[in-house]
Structure formats: structure tokens, C-alpha cells
Amino acid sequence: MIRSASSADTSGRQRRAIPWIEALLLAAFAVLPVLVDDFWVLFATRVLIVGLLALSFDLVWGYAGILSFGQALFFGMAGYSCALLATKLEITSILVLLPAAVVVGFLVALIMNFLILFGKRIPTPIFIALGTLTGSYVVERLARGWSYVGGQNGIPSLPRLTIGSYEIVEGRVFYYAALAILLLVYVGLRWLSRSQFGLVLAGIRLREPRMAFFGYRVQSYKAVAFALGGMIAGLSGCLYAFHEGYVGPGQLGPVLSTQAVLYVLFGGVGTLVGALLGVGIVDLFSYVLSQQWETGWPIVLGLLLLVVVMFRPKGLIGFLVPERERVGSFGSRSLIGKRQPPVGATDPLRP
């Protein structure tokens, strides 16, 4: 006898961990500024902003399978562009600067798409990794040598972001603004990754050559994911520059690009929430270790990251989230079993 899809679905239904982790994290972020002093509010704001950068990498690598070692390129280019708008044209409105950052991230990603992703043949992950890393490195070197953007010193003393006549001061106000933006981006990415578009990305990530034989224009899907990643990284770069009041060549280069990769690998690839956990835990650990060992802390941190990446390739989230939930569901549960499928012929392999 054939089992019905609905019964198989009922038996296959699993309790989900990710929504619980997301709810706990959101609750913690919501009350944090009330519970801690100003130093930790500034610290947590940085985590939220860099969390956006980590989300952008998780989208391109964890969902679309593009090994980008150049996310800082979008981050820094948007940071510099917004800093120039603020210092040269005195534009400080968040309603202008954030869209401008998104546009810059998009345009840079578009250029990188044409240089790296598009071609007759599918580019290998190594080619993409080295291509994006080189882009990040070259632009950092250019920024260091270009006096118009401050050379080695970057652009300091940025004015505060404004909304109307109101200044968005670093501290609790900036924190909640960053949290609101992060939440919007997170909800958008969550929706996208669980849509049928997300299913196609999963297919591309797991069986790229097969998808082309179905008729998918694989590179176009990857280009869209890469451009979205660039836009989110750009948003992050603008917020970071105005939170710190400074933008410099380091915000464009391979060190920050690699840091984004490590955050996501440490927290867990392809879950979104893992990327945020990665940023929070790695940055907190870095701070605690730096208080204990003033010079040797990066070695300890590096070893810790190495251990996690080598022995826990699914990241910390892998302890809490089963593989099936990590790969994702794309609305199957809502439809399978809703209607009875047409009854097929008797399975010849069953007695």
C-alpha cells in the first residue's frame, strides 16, 4: 500500500529550534540597553552593525554558495561614499545616507558580478574567493594612497546622522535605530530564504551543475543574491562609519572581509541567526581575552576559531539546530497534506 503524503508529513514533522533562538535573541537585544551601562551599549551597537555585515556574507555563502572574501569592499565603499556626502556636501540625513549606502553597495556588487560571476563557464569557488579578496585588497590600497579620501588616515570627525532636526546620538538612540534596521533586514532575508527563490538558491548551493540542466540561469540567481549581499554590507558600512565617527582603509580590506567569514563560520552557516550569534560571541570573547592578555589574545582567539571551524564545521548553531532544519523548509509543510495527491498506481516493488 502507498502511504499518503499527508501521513508521511505528520510523521516527518519536527520541533523547530531556530524560531526559539531568534525569539530569545530578540528579547535579549530589546532589553539589553536598559540593563547595562553606556560602554556596553556602544559595544552592543557595534555588534548589531557588524551583524548586518555577517548577514550579508551568510546570504552569499550560506544560501547562494558564493565564497566571497570581499564583503568589506561593499562595507567600506558605502562607508567612504556616505562620509564624503556628509563632509563635502553636508548631507547627514539618515533618510538620504542609508539609501545612498544601499545604492553604492548594489553598484559595487554589480561591477563585481560582471568581473567575477558572469562568464560562459561556471566560475569555481576558488576563483570567486580570490577574485573578491583581490578586489577588497586593491581598493584598500587605493584608499591608502588617495589623499582625497584621507589616505592612511581615512576621513575622521564625521558629523552625526540626523532625521529631520533630530541628531541620532551614539548610545541608546543609535542602538535602537541599528536594531530596527537589523530587524528589518533579518525579517526580509528570512522571508526570502524560505521562499521558492530560497529553494532555488539551496538547489544551486547543493547541486549547481544540475540546476543549469533544469533550465535555471544559475549565474543570474547568484548575481541577485550577491547584489543583495552587497546592499546589506553597504548599509552596515554606512552605519558603522557614523557610529564610530570615522572611516578608514581598514574598513575596505581583506582583514575585515575575513573577519566576516569567521563570524559566520563560528556561529553557523546558512541559518542567519548563526551569523548574529557568531558576531556577538567572537566580539565578546575578543574583548574579554584582550582584558586578560593584552598582547597574546589574538593567538588564543585564533586557536579557538580554528578548533570550531575544524571540528564543528556547522558552527555553534550546529549544537542546537538539526541538519534538516538548517537546510531549510520552503513551505512544504503548509502544502503537503493540505490536499490529497492523486492516487498513483500500485507500487510494483511492494508486496
Add this chain to the structure above:
Amino acid sequence: MTGGSDKRILSACGVRKAYATLTALDGVDLVVTEGSFHGLIGPNGSGKTTLLKCIAGAELPSDGTVTFLGRDITAATPAERARAGMSLKFQITSIVPNLTVYDNMLLSLQAEHSMAALMFSRTRDVLHDRVTALLAQFYLDGRASEPAGTLSHGQQQWLEIAMALSRDPQLLLLDEPTAGMSAQERRATGDLLGPIRERCSLLIVEHDLDFIKEICDTLTVLDQGRVVESGSTRVVQGSKKVKEAYLADV
């Protein structure tokens, strides 16, 4: 077993594929007509899979042309060939093992839909009945919500064939569809393929000669990258040249 019409669906003309020190195909000609089941046989290393790859777009020929439905597709990408009505089932199953059986089938069906439709998940509702009907046809409806990697080898092959057939291709390319199957599964696969004759042509590479003889109208025999014989199954079976060169027991 019924033959197709004389209308050419696919023709390969003088296809040559050379690697650094090896010539895998050396001027191969092949014609598949509408509604026919065409078998491609030959010993290991004879160039069967390479020819199939050149037709599907996984490899580009060093020389020669491939024409599909009257259009030269020699340099077309796999996606362009798929959109033109050609579908391929790989030799090694390439389903996505971590995704459910249902999602695998859906992936094969929704390639033509726009990105916007996919983003708003409009395709799932539209294609649901088609997905479940195909799964039922291939006896997989009871496993719809399970990861495809948990299916038996034979069921994975069926899922592959179902996925390849899902978009009503004009030509289905099957690379060793019964590899690793039990005798019972092979028989069932033959029964599943029979009814598709009315809607598409088939080019099949297979080592199981009994299976090939049972379902194919025409055969092409390859050896060392060249065509030894080509024609109706009966003619090829009786060919002295083939018997001498390769198929002594066909």
C-alpha cells in the same frame, strides 16, 4: 515497440571530442526521430557518455554540429538546451539529498517561472497538483516530505527520471537509468518509460542489453569513439559487423 515518425528531433553530425592525449569521439553521426526510443550502446570507454554530454551541453564538441528541432545548439548552454525542450538524467543520481522529495520535484518544474514569482512563492500553489501527480506516477508520493537522500537507489533513479520528465521535454536523455537496480526495479523502470513514447523521444545510454532491446526501436553502436552500426534494433542485432566487433551475444 513502435517506431516513431521520420521527423528528426536531434541530429549530431561529425561530432568529434578530443582531450589532451585522447580522442573520445571521432566523427560521430547520430539521428533521433520523433517518438522513437534510441539506444546508444558500446563497450566501456567507447564514447557513449561523452556523446550524451556533447548533446546535453555538459561538454562542447571539438568539431561537428548538434542540431535540435532544426536549430544548431552546438554551442548553447545547458540551460538554453533545457529551455528548448531537452532534458537529461545523469548517470550518477544528482538529486539534492538534503531537500525533500517534494522540493526536488518542485525544483525541476519551476525553472521557467520568473524570479519575482519565486520570491513570492506563487509557484508552489500553482505547481502542487503537478508535483504530486508526478510523484504518484513514479510511486514516490508516500515519501514526498522525506529527504530525497533517504530513498533507495532505485527510487532515487526514479525521482531523477520523474524530474527529467517533469517539464514535458521533446527529447529525454537518459544515462544508464537502471545502473545499480535490482531485476524487479529494472522491469518497473521499463514499464514507467513505456507510456512516455507518445509525448517525447528518448536517447538512452545503457549497459543492460536486454533492457535496451526491450524498449528501443533503434540503436547506435559505438566503439573507440566511432559508430560501428546504426539502425533498427532488429537490423543492428543481426549485423555481422556488430557481432564481430562487439555484440556477439546480442
